[in-house]
Amino acid sequence: MELISKRLILRPWLDSDAPALYNLARNPKVGPAAGWPAHESVEQSLDILCNILRGPEQYAITLRDTGELIGAIGLKTREDCPYLPSDNDYSVGYWIGEEHWGHGYAPEALERLIEHARVDLKAHTIWADHFICNEKSHRVMEKCGLLPVRTDISDAVGPDGSRETLIMRHDLR
Numbered sequence: 001m002e003l004i005s006k007r008l009i010l011r012p013w014l015d016s017d018a019p020a021l022y023n024l025a026r027n028p029k030v031g032p033a034a035g036w037p038a039h040e041s042v043e044q045s046l047d048i049l050c051n052i053l054r055g056p057e058q059y060a061i062t063l064r065d066t067g068e069l070i071g072a073i074g075l076k077t078r079e080d081c082p083y084l085p086s087d088n089d090y091s092v093g094y095w096i097g098e099e100h101w102g103h104g105y106a107p108e109a110l111e112r113l114i115e116h117a118r119v120d121l122k123a124h125t126i127w128a129d130h131f132i133c134n135e136k137s138h139r140v141m142e143k144c145g146l147l148p149v150r151t152d153i154s155d156a157v158g159p160d161g162s163r164e165t166l167i168m169r170h171d172l173r
Contacts, residue, residue, distance in 0.1 A: 003059065003112050003113065003116050004064065004112075005064075005108050005109070005111070005112040006064075006108065007063065007064050007065070007105070007108060008061055008062065008063065008064055008105060008108055008109055008112065009062045009063075009064050009067075010059035010060070010061055010062075010073060010109060010112060010113065011059060011060055011062060012054070012058075012059065012060070013049050013053045013054050013058065013059075013060050014060075015046065015049070015050070017049060017060055017069055018042050018043075018045045018046035018049055019042050019045075020068075020069040021039070021045040021046075021048075021049055021053075021069065021072075022039050022041065022042045022044075022045035023097075024069065024070070024071065024097035024098075025038065025039040025045060025048075025097075026038050026039045026040070027097065027098050029098050029159070030095055030096075030097060030098055031095075032157075032158065032159040033095070033131065033134050033136075033137070033158070033159050034093065034094075034095045035131070035154060035156030035157075035158065036156065053072060053074075055074070055080075056077075057074055057075040057076075057077075057090075057121075058072070058073075058074035058075075059072065059073050059074055059113070060072060061073055061094075061096065061105065061109050069097075070096055070097050070100040070105060071094065071095050071096035071097055071100065071105070071106070071109070072094065072095055073092070073093070073094035073095075073109045073110065073113055074092070074093055074094070074113075075090040075091065075092055075113065075117060075121075076090065076091045076092075076093070077090060081127075084127060085125075086124060086125070088122065088123055088124035088125070089123065089124060089125045089126075089127060090117050090121070090123050090125075090126055090127070091126075091127045091128065092110065092113060092114070092117075092126055092127070092128045093128070094106060094109060094110060094113075094140075096109075101136070106136075106137075106140045107140050107143045107144055110140060110141070110144045111144050114126055114144060114145070114170065114172070117172070118172045123172055124171070124172055124173050125169055125170065125171050125172060125173075126146065126169065126170040126172065127167065127168070127169050128141055128146055128167075128168050128169075129152065129154070129165040129166060129167045129168065130165060130166055130168075131154070131158030131159070131160070131162065131164070131165055132151070132158070132162060132164045132165065132166055133158055133159060133160040133162060134158070134159075138166065138168075141168050144170065145170045146168035146169060146170045147168060147169060147170070148166055148167075148168050149167045149168060149169050150166075150167050151164055151165065151166055151167070152164075152165050152166075152167055153165070
């Protein structure tokens with residue numbers, strides 16, 4: 001399934017995306033902000049693509065005009081995130097390659113995914129979290145209607161060395 005917005009297409013991942021994924025995800029400013037280490041090779045990117053990014057409701061974010069890969073976005077269910085309070089709740093995660101920061105792509109992709117969750121998946125609530133130091137992600141989530149709920153401690157380490165995250169939610173009912 002493809003999800004289309006004004007400037008973006010959210011589409012399933014392809015093996016052929018591995019080199020472009022690596023070019024974006026090797027940047028040390030990208031992965032650590034989302035809680036994962038920078039990619040070290042195209043082979044590693046392909047492995048991550050095949051074993052993580054190919055899951056249900058996981059999408060490559062591409063530019064509608066050119067097809068260029070610029071990031072990733074996806075939803076997880078209670079099966080993947082046992083902390084979700086209901087089977088009708090989803091957790092969202094996303095990242096955008098640094099060269100595409102500041103163009104409004106993250107909120108556009110997130111708004112489209114939230115619409116899909118509400119309309120097609122009949123979601124009740126969207127949950128997300130970000131490292132406290134990641135103010136850009138906080139602004140994206142706020143623009144898309146997510147509100148702060150509480151802080152938590154992540155298993156992952158943020159770019160500033162902290163594990164503190166802010167959990168946010170958007171009630172879709």
